Amino acid sequence: MKILESVRGMAFLGTFGQARLFSAACAERTAGVLLQYLADEGRPADQDTCVAALELLWDTAPPDENVAAAMHRRLSALPELGQEFRPSGVQQSAALGLRALFAGIAMLIDQGPDGAVEPSESARALARELDGEVGATAAEEDAIQDRDVERIMSWSPQERTLHVHGLRAAAAETGRDRLAAARTRHGLGDGAPDGAFTHPGSVSVTATADRGDVAAAEQRARYGVVGRITAGSDAGGYLRVDRLADLAESPEERASAAGVDILVAADPAMTRDCVGEWVEDWAGVEEALRREGRQVDWDAAP
Structure with a gap:
């Protein structure tokens, strides 16, 4: 245990696990602006x-x-973190989100709670930047961080796992508000520049998705389990869903792995006529199953 102080002088006794959750919530609230900016930039x-x-x-x-x-190495290569980068406007807003992420990942390396200070500061700075002359967004961010500290500190280690989805859903909802404000202030989200490549398999902006539905779907996930398709497209065949991070063979591959693969094959070993489809998460799996009219018996495969 050690004292963790925010940039406003707020102090509390925090463990690394508590500080990690606090930092994740700060990063979630800034992520929508960052990810939409990157999408617009192609x-x-x-x-x-x-x-x-x-x-x-x-x-x-x-x-x-x-x-x-x-x-951490991959994030450090992004130009918005370069010393020569002098952001303004929407670039400044995006850079704040990137710095929150960068500091949060750095905290995972040294595993000390004081790493939560910069994500806190970045989230506050974004709120001030989007505020203009009003000040309401900055005041809201202060109140949110105070509330998050109180909630996180009240949870036991066992309760923390149960509450993490709710904490993220609340942060994502605020992130949607931040993104809406950035759209109004900077015209963010008007689309990628002319000629920019749009990646058809790119993941959706986290802060604009309903994370409550995503979290609920993950509770139903059957990753790595072979199921028998009993109805719909490819009925009689077999289906397995693999998380790409679980298949990675090196830390670098795992760090870059995002999403899951839905595999459909003619045999339970998934070797004959095997085809795959990439989706973001188990909510995407369920959407794909509905689209194809598929029903899967997860206990029927030999």
Whole structure:
């Protein structure tokens, strides 16, 4: 245990696990602006990197220092973190979101709670930047951070896992408000520049998705389990869903892995006539099953 102080002088006794959740919530509130900016710039690979970093920060499992270090290196290559970068306007808003992520991932490497200070500061700075002369958004961010500290500190380690989805859903809702404000203030989200490449498989902006539905779907997930398709497209065949991060062979590969693969094959070994489809998460799996009219018996495969 040690004292963790925010930039406003707020102090509380915090463990690394508590500080990690606090930082993840700060990063979630800034992520929508960052990811929409990258989408508008036509940078799907950088967008995917930032989404993977956010997922890594929210992961409740003990951090893998090698995976975190690999992600830290990938984020450090983004130009918005360069010393020569002098942002203004929408670039400034996006850079604040990136700095929140970068500091959060750095905290996973040294595993000290004081790493939560910069995500806190970045979230406050974004709120001030979007505020203009009013000040309401900055005041709201202060209140949110105070509330998050109180809530996180009240949870036992066992309760923390139960509450993480609710914490993220609340942060994502605020992130949607931040994104809406950035659209009004900077015209963010008007689309990628002319000639920019749009990646058809790129993940959606985290802060604009309904994370409550996503979290609920993950509770139903059957990753790595072979099921028998009993109705719909490819009835009689077999289906398995693999998380790409689970298949990675190195920390670098795991850091860059995002989403899941839906595999459909003629045999339970998934070797004959096997085809795949990429989706973001289990909510995407369920949407794909509905689209194809598929029903899967997860206990029928030999």
